[in-house]
Amino acid sequence: MKKLLIALAALVVLASGVWIATGFDADPDERPRPEAPAEPDESEPEEDPAPSTAAAEILSHRARAVMGHDKGAFLASIDPKAKRFRKQQRKIFDRLTSLRFGRYELEVQTGDGDLARREHRRRYKSADEVFIPRVEETYRFKGYDDADFVSNLFFTFVLRDGEWLVAADNDLGKRNRTERNLWDYGPVKQTRGKNVTLIQHPCREAGCVEIGDSFIQQAETARRRIKQKWKGAWNGRVVVLLTSSRREVRRIIDVDYAISNFAAFAYSPFLDTGYSPARIVVDRATLAASPPDFVELLLTHEMAHVATRRASGPHIPLWVEEGLAEWMTRPPGDDADLYYSNQVAVGAVQPRLATDREFRRGNAEELFLHYQSSRTAVAYFIERWGYTKFFRFYKTLGDSHNDSGGRAQHLRSAMRRFTRLSPGKFERQWADSI
Numbered sequence: 001m002k003k004l005l006i007a008l009a010a011l012v013v014l015a016s017g018v019w020i021a022t023g024f025d026a027d028p029d030e031r032p033r034p035e036a037p038a039e040p041d042e043s044e045p046e047e048d049p050a051p052s053t054a055a056a057e058i059l060s061h062r063a064r065a066v067m068g069h070d071k072g073a074f075l076a077s078i079d080p081k082a083k084r085f086r087k088q089q090r091k092i093f094d095r096l097t098s099l100r101f102g103r104y105e106l107e108v109q110t111g112d113g114d115l116a117r118r119e120h121r122r123r124y125k126s127a128d129e130v131f132i133p134r135v136e137e138t139y140r141f142k143g144y145d146d147a148d149f150v151s152n153l154f155f156t157f158v159l160r161d162g163e164w165l166v167a168a169d170n171d172l173g174k175r176n177r178t179e180r181n182l183w184d185y186g187p188v189k190q191t192r193g194k195n196v197t198l199i200q201h202p203c204r205e206a207g208c209v210e211i212g213d214s215f216i217q218q219a220e221t222a223r224r225r226i227k228q229k230w231k232g233a234w235n236g237r238v239v240v241l242l243t244s245s246r247r248e249v250r251r252i253i254d255v256d257y258a259i260s261n262f263a264a265f266a267y268s269p270f271l272d273t274g275y276s277p278a279r280i281v282v283d284r285a286t287l288a289a290s291p292p293d294f295v296e297l298l299l300t301h302e303m304a305h306v307a308t309r310r311a312s313g314p315h316i317p318l319w320v321e322e323g324l325a326e327w328m329t330r331p332p333g334d335d336a337d338l339y340y341s342n343q344v345a346v347g348a349v350q351p352r353l354a355t356d357r358e359f360r361r362g363n364a365e366e367l368f369l370h371y372q373s374s375r376t377a378v379a380y381f382i383e384r385w386g387y388t389k390f391f392r393f394y395k396t397l398g399d400s401h402n403d404s405g406g407r408a409q410h411l412r413s414a415m416r417r418f419t420r421l422s423p424g425k426f427e428r429q430w431a432d433s434i
């Protein structure tokens, strides 16, 4: 039993893209437009440019400075009065330029308007104006990403003596927090494998062990397994972020539930066009403390999420996501399977499919059961209706956010289409099969 408990305590979950969806769910054409500028009949000839125009220009210089490794240009737009921010930005520049980007862009999102409030004008009372827009940072790691990874940043722009400058990136509250990445928490180094790239902090203190080639080899093995199992489009490239603490994991994936029961995460922002490429985030200490076969299992599971991301969508329930990842990762009939079917047989466990919320909030034992039930439910689907049908079900549901109707309605319709059963009936027939 002990072995099972260890395995379940270290089980993994997909941090669903929903965490970021609110910023993106509106159709760009339907977003409120910024107010049209007033007719220029009485405007003064030397009027300052609109803050959004100035911000767009600064951001484009800043992004070009990252790609061109031009520190002077990068720092030129930072408010000299914001001493701490300037110091931090100097570091951020060095870290960003130690990575190999194929593309890096920053774009001000005028549709969200100005998020600066009276408190911010008070905070920057020596400035003539304050402007805080949402900014989209989009980038690709060269050789690994075939689509943009997108983060929301919230820069504070201040106007001093007719010049717009960047003064901070953390002036807003929880809902509009700048999304952090590994390079916000220390220097980074990137190891580039054939298909897998690894980004971690270089070790600075005694006892720290950097993750190296053997991990890349394990990741390549895991990748091959998923490549064989997954039918959908996937470029087969993986970005792994290794943190130096659990706290860092939590900040990067930015979730509001306890993560102590999870060993690793696959996360990806959800955009109007679908999910961006997923990142695997795992704490270095977790890897160092885990036996090699567990690390391989973990990587295989997370890579399943990375591979399926491009076909996925916010309407797919977590039991389908986790069940599919587990189905691809572990052959049927292992210890976990035997234990689960035994628990069901003796009546200690009632087979049922967990809700998304239960996947996030459960304790270790509950999570084990949720993963296990999901895995057997997906296996049941595939055995009874075939993998091709399951794949089409997954893809249909993954695309369904483009159509009107809610999550439950789309699940019902996709289930009916590919199994001729309602979700409830599917669940009952699967439960009876165990």
Ligand SMILES: [Zn+2]
Pocket: 012, 013, 014, 301, 302, 305, 321, 322, 325
């Ligand atoms: Zn998972």
